[in-house]
Amino acid sequence: MDFTKLKAPTLKELFVRELESMILSGKLKIGEKLPSERVLAEKMQVSRAVINGGISELARKGFLEVKPRSGVYVLDYRRYGTVETLLSIMNYNGGHLRRDEIQSILEIKIIVDKLAVELSVDRHSPEDIVSLEAYLEDILNDNVEKAAKAAFTFYHELAMTSQNTLLPLIYRSFRVPVNHLWIRFINKYGNKVVYNSAKNILKALKNKDKAKAIECVEKAISDSISGSKEIYEA
Amino acid sequence: MDFTKLKAPTLKELFVRELESMILSGKLKIGEKLPSERVLAEKMQVSRAVINGGISELARKGFLEVKPRSGVYVLDYRRYGTVETLLSIMNYNGGHLRRDEIQSILEIKIIVDKLAVELSVDRHSPEDIVSLEAYLEDILNDNVEKAAKAAFTFYHELAMTSQNTLLPLIYRSFRVPVNHLWIRFINKYGNKVVYNSAKNILKALKNKDKAKAIECVEKAISDSISGSKEIYEA
DNA sequence: ATTTTATTCTGGTCATACCAGTAGTACAGT
DNA sequence: ACTGTACTACTGGTATGACCAGAATAAAAT
Known part of the structure; x- marks a missing residue:
């Protein structure tokens, strides 16, 4: 239960x-x-x-x-x-996002994540990697809501390692809608997909391979975008 | 008076x-x-x-x-x-931004503006261009504060033409600190520089030249970054 | 040592009252 | 016709004092 x-x-x-x-x-x-x-x-x-x-x-x-x-x-x-204001509008719609709102969020997420890894490759510390690896494992939680929360936390911590003080704040602002998206995504495709995406990003980050890291981020989200229509129909 | x-x-x-x-x-x-x-x-x-x-x-x-x-x-x-929270931190520092905060803002601004023009090239309407041209001219106002406000409005409207519902909201969230930055920038380099940057972006946008538009955005902000140290010392 | 009970403390809420600034009006002076 | 004044009703900001239900903790019972 x-x-x-x-x-x-x-x-x-x-x-x-x-x-x-x-x-x-x-x-x-x-x-x-x-x-x-x-x-x-x-x-x-x-x-x-x-x-x-x-x-x-x-x-x-x-x-x-x-x-x-x-x-x-x-x-x-x-x-x-x-x-x-967006959160209020969303809440007014019974917690649901319209399709154009989903697309807007994903468009934002991709540039935010890309900047995060781009900066992080040059600025992260070994300790950052260790804590990220811990958060990564939490994504495998069977409870969908907890897995979604873990995914959010992973990307949030990733933003923290960029040393850009605003990035985590922006991430935090979109907590609620992004969390909704992840719950729906995991329900449809399972948390294993999310886990593997994050794992690949982290791996590239550890190797300080900037190009590869950015590529991973793009792939992770383009998967989401291609699936977003189905998510919307669900 | x-x-x-x-x-x-x-x-x-x-x-x-x-x-x-x-x-x-x-x-x-x-x-x-x-x-x-x-x-x-x-x-x-x-x-x-x-x-x-x-x-x-x-x-x-x-x-x-x-x-x-x-x-x-x-x-x-x-x-x-x-x-x-950033606004509160800024206010606590007597309305001033620390150097790392300036850098953080500019790092964000560059990706936001890039996304704005990237999407806008495909999605803007002819009417959008007309209203953007009007806002553009306001940047030439002799009053520094009004010019800064006009610059903010121009980029804000630009974000609106991207049809991404979140982009303008993010822009507005950063209104106060970005406005401060522009006032300091214009004081140092004059509004003509800001005007020309915006004009180039708008021109590329009108020609639906995505690559050129993104290049203009990058140039506009890298100018700011190279000048940010001096701004900080001011 | 563990569970139950009683007490204290806390934020949420209520009711009433006064203050200072706003806005409208009427009116006097020019 | 215009200006400045005086009066008045109304508004949000604040003060005071009180009660409630749940949380935290101490005391009591097992």
Whole structure:
């Protein structure tokens, strides 16, 4: 069995989801002024603390603009959104990605991974290889979700060894959607494929063979792309 | 004159900055448990609402982990941070970027821009070219800040024409630091250089010459890299 | 030593209140 | 007609104090 950890949503989280839905569905129009916190609190039967906290979170996500002592306004998330916005949109779609979104993610992943290995070949330490080898083995876990998580961790650690401070941060930003993709990929093709791809990359990295490493990355993802249509149909 | 908009910081913002400094400076060690909200509120002479709101914001930024009914713990921002973390680090350094951070940004920018033009060559519409040409001219603005903003807008719109939904989002995430870089670059070399680089890219794009377009991007940024040391010393 | 129970502590939430800044209005002075 | 003032209603930011349910830990029972 794999009983997953339970977590009750807080009122603030419920409020945030509710408003995200209303904005993404268009029920709340862009530029529109929200009712005051007091009114919202009364209408939704929660305290003002929940409303206030939820609103400031939505403001940080790029959905709302708070003008103190004036009011709260709906922002154009297509213009002011960041990567976090994508996660909200995804979540709104019931955790599913559209086909063009999958393709977008893979296009990004390939250049990020390529840069990671390209830099890592020159900059990694022997200790990095050791820890990467450990993470590599975790991909063979029978539990699909754990294997997907391990795959994410492997590539994340790989990005760390590039010594580029931003690469891991970017990787981290896309954790949720990439994890979804991996779960679907492993379900269809098994974790052995993922394992072998990663193993080849690591091997080339250890040999400091830059060209070979980049080639491995390209092959690993082009496999994903060719399979992405099927994944989408699944 | 250009009178800039005044804005008084709120207590929550002060609290967030204070804690970010303590974490980034190492005064608060990773894994350490923070005092309870009540204690913090008393010590810092503010209400619990401020502490509670500030903590949840820091949690969303990847600096803290909130375990309800247990406590608040300092997270390893290098491992769990997102792109937002970079902005905080930058802000902590008085708005300045360290040399390795500049290099990291440029390494990212080159692959992002390359992907943008690579995809755009096949996917852009004639209207895209028209609007890009308009943004291009804005780079010639004498006001340095406006020119930098225009440069950002040009590359952002370029990313939009790639039809990759994530590329613009990534671009926006890096708006602040990239803008800083451009201001410093233009101050040193003038906006004419930026204008010509962009113009060449656009020209190759219009001719659907993928190889030439990518070459232009590489040249534009390698100029920046070679100048980055000087920028850093400035 | 292990399990059960009781106590303390914590963040999440609620209710109420006051403050300072915004925005609109009406009005006085020019 | 325009400007500046005074008043007023409303808004988000903050303060205070309280209660809840779950987590952590100590105390008690087995």
